[in-house]
Every structure is written in structure tokens, then in C-alpha cells.
Amino acid sequence: MNDLPLIIDDRETPKFWVNRKTMIAQDILDQERAEIFDKCWLYVGHESELPNVNDFRTRRVGGRSIIFTRGRDGEINVLVNTCPHRGMEVESRASGNGRLLRCFYHGWAFNTAGDLVSMPDEESYPDGWSKAERCLPRPAYIDSYRGFWFLCWDTAQKQSLYEYLGAATDFIDLIADQSETLMQVAPGTHLYSMKANWKLLVENSIDGYHAMTTHNRYIQMVTASGVDMKSRMGETGNSNDPAGGLDLGNGHAAVANVDMSGGDYAGTLSRQFPDAEAVALHRQRREGLIARYGERWTNRMLGGRNVLIFPNLMLIDLGMGCTIRTFYPDEPGYMEITAWELSPPEMDDHLLKLRLSDFLTFWGPAGLATPDDVEALERCQRGFRATGVDPWNDLSRGMGKRRPKGDEELQMRTFWRRYNELMTGEVSKPEVEVYRRVVRETAA
Numbered sequence: 001m002n003d004l005p006l007i008i009d010d011r012e013t014p015k016f017w018v019n020r021k022t023m024i025a026q027d028i029l030d031q032e033r034a035e036i037f038d039k040c041w042l043y044v045g046h047e048s049e050l051p052n053v054n055d056f057r058t059r060r061v062g063g064r065s066i067i068f069t070r071g072r073d074g075e076i077n078v079l080v081n082t083c084p085h086r087g088m089e090v091e092s093r094a095s096g097n098g099r100l101l102r103c104f105y106h107g108w109a110f111n112t113a114g115d116l117v118s119m120p121d122e123e124s125y126p127d128g129w130s131k132a133e134r135c136l137p138r139p140a141y142i143d144s145y146r147g148f149w150f151l152c153w154d155t156a157q158k159q160s161l162y163e164y165l166g167a168a169t170d171f172i173d174l175i176a177d178q179s180e181t182l183m184q185v186a187p188g189t190h191l192y193s194m195k196a197n198w199k200l201l202v203e204n205s206i207d208g209y210h211a212m213t214t215h216n217r218y219i220q221m222v223t224a225s226g227v228d229m230k231s232r233m234g235e236t237g238n239s240n241d242p243a244g245g246l247d248l249g250n251g252h253a254a255v256a257n258v259d260m261s262g263g264d265y266a267g268t269l270s271r272q273f274p275d276a277e278a279v280a281l282h283r284q285r286r287e288g289l290i291a292r293y294g295e296r297w298t299n300r301m302l303g304g305r306n307v308l309i310f311p312n313l314m315l316i317d318l319g320m321g322c323t324i325r326t327f328y329p330d331e332p333g334y335m336e337i338t339a340w341e342l343s344p345p346e347m348d349d350h351l352l353k354l355r356l357s358d359f360l361t362f363w364g365p366a367g368l369a370t371p372d373d374v375e376a377l378e379r380c381q382r383g384f385r386a387t388g389v390d391p392w393n394d395l396s397r398g399m400g401k402r403r404p405k406g407d408e409e410l411q412m413r414t415f416w417r418r419y420n421e422l423m424t425g426e427v428s429k430p431e432v433e434v435y436r437r438v439v440r441e442t443a444a
């Protein structure tokens with residue numbers, strides 16, 4: 001593989017290039033696993049997925065199989081899904097509820113806090129052998145922020161989750177504040193895969209530049225519902241609040257919009273509301289949020305945002321729906337993606353139905369946006385076969401600007417600089433002023 005650097009970050013010209021070997025090389029993926037996925041805080045799941053005592057959900061986080069549970073004491077646990085007897089994945093179901101997680105190989109049974117409770121023929125174990133030493137293992141750390149649970153595999157991790165998230169907590173607040181109780185993951189999970197490198201989906205999830213071309217068919221559909229897209233886009237830029245491409249620190253980044261419409265639509269990319277009832281309900285919801293948080297924060301909340309929590313959690317809240325998306329590379333050119341929809345549980349049924357319909361229309365695996373993105377990223381991956389001829393991707397859009405726009409590429413450069421730091425130890429200065437937490441009187 002070429003000996004060229006992973007990135008060229010030339011502030012003079014300026015230009016920003018990314019080496020395509022990062023997309024195709026197995027040794028790079030091995031290093032990413034060691035330096036990124038085994039060290040960073042990684043998203044596990046949302047608290048609303050476990051409403052009842054003894055609920056559990058299985059998934060992979062950072063390549064390892066885990067069981068996300070609510071124990072009988074009501075506490076959240078993350079257990080590693082490997083039997084301490086001889087290694088089998090203990091729980092194979094995607095979700096369920098039960099007092100015991102039973103390994104079907106030899107019948108060891110664990111409670112939802114991971115304690116080994118019983119096994120067949122316990123008497124055969126020698127004196128001094130202890131069940132307490134054979135619980136389901138746990139990650140080094142788990143913690144949550146406003147219902148979003150994370151783990152860290154690294155016993156040497158010095159940063160708490162709150163420190164790790166830094167100012168990105170504001171962008172989680174902008175989502176979590178939309179419910180007076182706890183935002184709610186809708187039943188069902190989207191599981192799909194792509195023959196593409198995982199970092200292409202990081203870039204794509206915060207890429208404002210591709211919307212008009214890649215998703216042209218979707219934009220046509222929105223326009224046909226009676227929307228003037230140009231004036232909508234113009235409105236969102238008309239604000240002094242943080243908008244456009246943002247560096248949130250620690251590799252986290254966002255593309256943010258501010259809703260300056262006064263409540264005319266659910267989100268910049270949403271269809272026209274189909275009836276007067278929906279408009280009235282949306283305005284009513286907006287008034288309720290203004291009463292709680294003030295107009296400024298509400299306009300930011302309803303404006304929507306695509307947020308990257310480094311390295312592989314995307315929170316994409318476009319007002320008309322909010323998706324939680326995470327993914328993990330099995331191979332340099334293959335990843336599996338998991339996505340959920342998040343809604344305020346108190347939302348009126350009529351609005352909620354429209355929201356879920358918009359969500360499926362845009363983000364569904366067979367919707368009008370996701371298949372376009374899959375096609376685009378898989379074709380990038382195929383294009384990388386020519387890496388020997390041209391090893392560089394170009395991410396220079398908006399470089400050198402003090403306030404880059406959302407359809408420029410500051411947010412992606414932010415990811416790549418942190419990536420390069422973790423992979424090579426070279427520290428780079430931020431390109432623009434890093435976003436700082438807003439002090440709010442109504443902060444939750």
C-alpha cells in the first residue's frame with residue numbers, strides 16, 4: 001500500500017485530501033479497530049428500548065456481541081454476549097423479556113444483571129469453584145447522556161462520557177428536549193449493509209452537498225407537494241445562531257439548520273403538511289416548546305441537524321423525523337448499519353403518523369433516500385479500485401471560511417483530523433472556532 005500520508009491538510013493553499021488507502025486496506029482497518037473502536041466511547045442503545053424490568057436487546061457494538069438489559073432492579077446493564085463457560089453467544093434473540101438468559105449449549109443461566117444463577121449438575125464442580133467468578137463479562141465502562149447509552153472497551157479510558165461528548169451534548173439536548181419525558185425509539189429496527197467503507201457513511205451522513213443531486217428524485221417529490229425548496233433553504237441560513245458546518249470538538253461535528261419559518265413545515269426537507277389540522281397541531285407543538293425553552297432554542301430544535309458523534313454514531317434529526325444510525329466495518333469494503341427512529345411520545349397521533357411516514361419515505365431501506373446513498377457509496381468503493389492511479393479524495397469545499405455552510409465540507413474535515421490524530425498521533429489545530437456549549441436558563 002502507498003506510503004503517502006492518510007490526509008493532506010494544507011492550510012495555506014488551502015486544500016484537504018484524504019488518502020483512498022484508508023478505504024480499502026486491511027491493515028488500516030486492523031489499526032482502526034485497535035486505535036478507534038477499542039478506545040472511543042461507542043453508542044449502545046437508547047433507554048426507551050428497555051421500558052420494563054428484565055427487558056433485553058442484543059446487538060453488536062464495536063464488533064463485539066452485547067446484551068443491553070434492564071435488570072430486575074431497574075438499572076441498565078451492558079453484558080458481553082459470550083458464555084463464561086465455553087464462549088457461546090448466550091442470547092440469540094434480537095429482543096425479549098425474561099428473568100433468565102440461558103445458554104443453550106450446556107444450560108448455564110444468568111439473570112439480566114449478568115450473574116450466573118444456575119446450571120445443570122452444579123455438584124460436579126470442585127469445592128472452592130465459585131459462580132460469582134463466572135458472570136457475563138462487561139465492557140470497561142458504560143454511561144449515558146439523556147437516555148443515550150454508550151460503552152467503552154478501553155480500561156485505560158480517562159475521559160468520562162460527558163467529557164468525551166464535550167459540546168456535542170448541546171446537539172443531543174436539541175433532540176432530547178423535544179420530549180417532556182424521554183424521547184422514544186419507535187418499534188422496529190432498520191438493518192442493512194453496504195459494500196462500502198464505513199467512513200464513507202460518516203461523510204455521507206453529514207454531507208449537505210449531495211442532497212440536491214443524489215436525492216434529486218426525493219427533492220422533486222417534495223417540490224411536487226407544493227414546496228419552494230429555494231426559499232426554504234434561504235430561510236434556514238437567515239439566523240445568527242450556529243448553523244451550517246460546525247466543529248463540535250473531539251472529532252464530533254454537525255450540519256445544523258435553524259427554523260426561521262415560524263412553524264410552516266416539519267423540516268427543511270419535509271413535504272407540505274397535507275391538511276390544516278396538521279399545520280395547527282405543528283404550530284401548537286411549537287408554541288409549547290417556545291413556552292418551555294424560548295424561541296431561539298426552539299428554532300434551533302425544529303431546524304434540525306445531522307450530528308456525528310465520533311466515530312460512528314449519527315443523529316440525523318431533520319424535524320420531519322429523527323434517525324439514530326450506527327455502523328461497523330466487517331471488512332474495509334463492507335459494513336453493517338443499524339438505524340432506529342426517535343419521536344417525542346407525547347406527539348399527537350396525526351402528527352406522529354405523518355412523521356413515521358416521512359421517516360420511512362426518506363430513510364427507509366426502500367425509501368427515496370437511503371437506496372440512493374447505498375448506490376452512491378458502493379460506487380465510490382468500486383471507484384477506489386483505481387487508487388493506484390489516483391490515491392486522493394478531495395474534501396476542500398469551504399476550507400478557509402470562518403462560517404462554512406452546511407453544503408461545504410468542514411464537518412468531514414473535522415472527522416478526518418480526529419481520525420488522523422488517533423491513527424498517527426499527529427495533532428492538528430481546528431480550522432474554525434470550535435462550537436461551545438450554550439448556557440441556557442432552561443437547561444435540563
Ligand code: FES
Nearest residue numbers: 083085086103106
Ligand atoms: S458454553 Fe454456555 S453453558 Fe456451556
Ligand SMILES: [Fe+2]
Nearest residue numbers: 204214369373
Ligand atoms: Fe443521502
